[in-house]
Amino acid sequence: MTALFLENCRYVLRSRMVLFVLVFSSIIHYSGMKFLNHVTLSIQGAVSILGPKEAVYTALIFQIFTSLCIAAVYGIWMAPYAHRGERGVLTHVLPISKINFPICYLLCCGLLLLINQLVMIGSYTGVFGFAAVLKPEFPWWLLGKTFLFQLLCLEVVMSGLAVSSLFFGQVATFFIGGTFIFVLQILGAIASVFSGKPGQEVYSSTGILFLIYKNLPPVGEFLMDIKKLITGETVGVAHWLLWFVWLLIFNGLFFMKTKYPTQERSTEA
Amino acid sequence: MNSPLNYESVFKLNNVSVSYGTAKAIQGVSFELKKGQAIGLIGANGAGKTSSIRALLGMVPIREGEVQLLGQKKCTPQTLKRLGFAPEEASPPEYLTAVEYLQFLGKFKVSDSNRTKQEIDELLSWFELMPDKRVSQYSKGMRRRLILAQAFLGKPELLILDEPLNGLDPLMIQKLRDKLRDYRAKGVSILYSSHILSELENCCTDVVMMDHGSVIMQESVTNLVQQFGSIEKAFTAKMGAQTS
Numbered sequence: 001m002t003a004l005f006l007e008n009c010r011y012v013l014r015s016r017m018v019l020f021v022l023v024f025s026s027i028i029h030y031s032g033m034k035f036l037n038h039v040t041l042s043i044q045g046a047v048s049i050l051g052p053k054e055a056v057y058t059a060l061i062f063q064i065f066t067s068l069c070i071a072a073v074y075g076i077w078m079a080p081y082a083h084r085g086e087r088g089v090l091t092h093v094l095p096i097s098k099i100n101f102p103i104c105y106l107l108c109c110g111l112l113l114l115i116n117q118l119v120m121i122g123s124y125t126g127v128f129g130f131a132a133v134l135k136p137e138f139p140w141w142l143l144g145k146t147f148l149f150q151l152l153c154l155e156v157v158m159s160g161l162a163v164s165s166l167f168f169g170q171v172a173t174f175f176i177g178g179t180f181i182f183v184l185q186i187l188g189a190i191a192s193v194f195s196g197k198p199g200q201e202v203y204s205s206t207g208i209l210f211l212i213y214k215n216l217p218p219v220g221e222f223l224m225d226i227k228k229l230i231t232g233e234t235v236g237v238a239h240w241l242l243w244f245v246w247l248l249i250f251n252g253l254f255f256m257k258t259k260y261p262t263q264e265r266s267t268e269a
Numbered sequence: 270m271n272s273p274l275n276y277e278s279v280f281k282l283n284n285v286s287v288s289y290g291t292a293k294a295i296q297g298v299s300f301e302l303k304k305g306q307a308i309g310l311i312g313a314n315g316a317g318k319t320s321s322i323r324a325l326l327g328m329v330p331i332r333e334g335e336v337q338l339l340g341q342k343k344c345t346p347q348t349l350k351r352l353g354f355a356p357e358e359a360s361p362p363e364y365l366t367a368v369e370y371l372q373f374l375g376k377f378k379v380s381d382s383n384r385t386k387q388e389i390d391e392l393l394s395w396f397e398l399m400p401d402k403r404v405s406q407y408s409k410g411m412r413r414r415l416i417l418a419q420a421f422l423g424k425p426e427l428l429i430l431d432e433p434l435n436g437l438d439p440l441m442i443q444k445l446r447d448k449l450r451d452y453r454a455k456g457v458s459i460l461y462s463s464h465i466l467s468e469l470e471n472c473c474t475d476v477v478m479m480d481h482g483s484v485i486m487q488e489s490v491t492n493l494v495q496q497f498g499s500i501e502k503a504f505t506a507k508m509g510a511q512t513s
Contacts, residue, residue, distance in 0.1 A: 003373065003376040003377065007373050010364070010365075010369075011362070011364055014364040015364060081362070082362065085360075086358055086359050086360040087359070087360055087361070087362060089328065089356045089358075089359045090356070090359050090360075090361060090416075090419075092326075092328055093326060093328075093349055093354050094346075094349070094374070094377060095346040095347070095349035095350035095377045095378060096346050096377055097346055260327075260328055260329060260330065261328055
């Protein structure tokens with residue numbers, strides 16, 4: 001398991017994924033927070049300057065975007081790498097239990113998401129200085145909580161994309177995944193409009209469509225759940241549970257799919 | 270046919286059938302490899318040689334029949350540890366160098382790290398591989414040699430070689446022939462699938478001939494050579510008889 005994990009870390013490094021995460025994430029976080037540091041809001045005559053506290057909340061939104069990109073790239077291209085095309089046969093005959101593969105990919109993706117989190121904190125420190133981070137009111141607890149929730153959700157997204165990539169190929173998964181996330185976001189918004197209270201679960205009474213939606217990964221309510229965490233509310237146990245169940249389902253499917261090597265040739269560029 | 274597995278039996282395919290969708294790849298295939306034996310698997314393209322190997326290694330679902338491999342009812346990580354497999358078409362991960370790839374495999378196949386290093390050095394030297402060059406920079410022939418090298422790692426009890434000579438130069442073919450003879454003399458069992466029938470005469474003790482997904486003949490090399498003059502002539506005669 002350790003050997004497999006280290007090998008995957010080497011792949012992540014050699015494929016320049018870590019470099020991309022560092023550069024891409026730093027640019028997004030640093031430039032975003034630098035911009036916010038100079039913004040002055042004037043609402044109905046009341047002038048307010050956005051400072052370090054507000055920047056943390058905004059940085060979390062940037063982080064969701066960058067983390068989603070990382071999970072998508074890892075899920076579509078990197079996790080299936082060893083199992084597709086001419087590599088699949090050699091991976092299959094490794095004397096190791098197949099369950100180690102999905103576990104290893106979860107760990108690797110988690111590591112990348114952790115690096116992204118550290119880049120966000122690093123960028124914040126770069127813009128607002130060490131003093132802002134070392135202040136007692138710096139929301140470490142909030143960052144930890146949102147990171148854990150994001151980690152669970154994005155590992156599900158990564159696993160789902162990896163499974164789809166193994167079944168349908170990488171290009172198809174890019175579009176299937178994009179469409180799926182878009183549709184779930186729309187359904188999440190519709191559900192919120194119906195309820196009148198964004199993020200609350202009332203869609204169970206509105207027909208078969210929402211019954212299905214209710215049992216899918218709650219991607220549509222991901223942002224609302226993050227907002228809940230930021231504002232100090234709690235995310236319902238049902239959502240945590242649903243994410244966790246889908247994590248098990250996708251990784252079970254990945255395990256099943258790697259039971260036999262994929263027959264077709266690799267299609268990646 | 271369901272005789273208990275004895276110590277001498279390395280693997281046994283018992284009435285095995287495999288399908289890809291609706292197409293039947295192999296049907297009712299049965300043959301056994303015993304300790305120290307080297308079976309040459311021959312047949313025309315699409316005869317079911319690679320599918321038989323895939324069934325043996327648990328790479329395809331078996332529709333009917335059963336497989337016994339190194340004392341196990343199915344291919345497990347433990348059995349994979351004890352065998353070496355060089356597939357016909359494969360490529361190691363392109364981002365690794367030859368030495369890194371073998372080191373990675375060595376972690377699973379060899380328990381002693383000192384022995385791993387020694388074995389890897391020997392294999393790299395024997396197969397004339399550039400240790401620090403990445404697989405992405407390797408030629409087709411060098412990739413082929415690396416695939417063969419990994420099969421020999423960990424001193425396997427069973428070698429499964431699917432078209433091992435593809436892409437090899439004549440000198441390497443000669444070297445490999447000697448190495449296989451040497452391994453067989455040490456008691457290693459070999460399953461050798463190839464279209465180059467003259468090679469099988471040099472390396473194998475027995476021949477299994479396949480056609481249209483079934484075994485049509487299983488005979489010792491000595492008997493075949495006595496009866497037909499060569500494996501190639503035996504193959505031509507048998508296939509001609511099948512066609513007519």
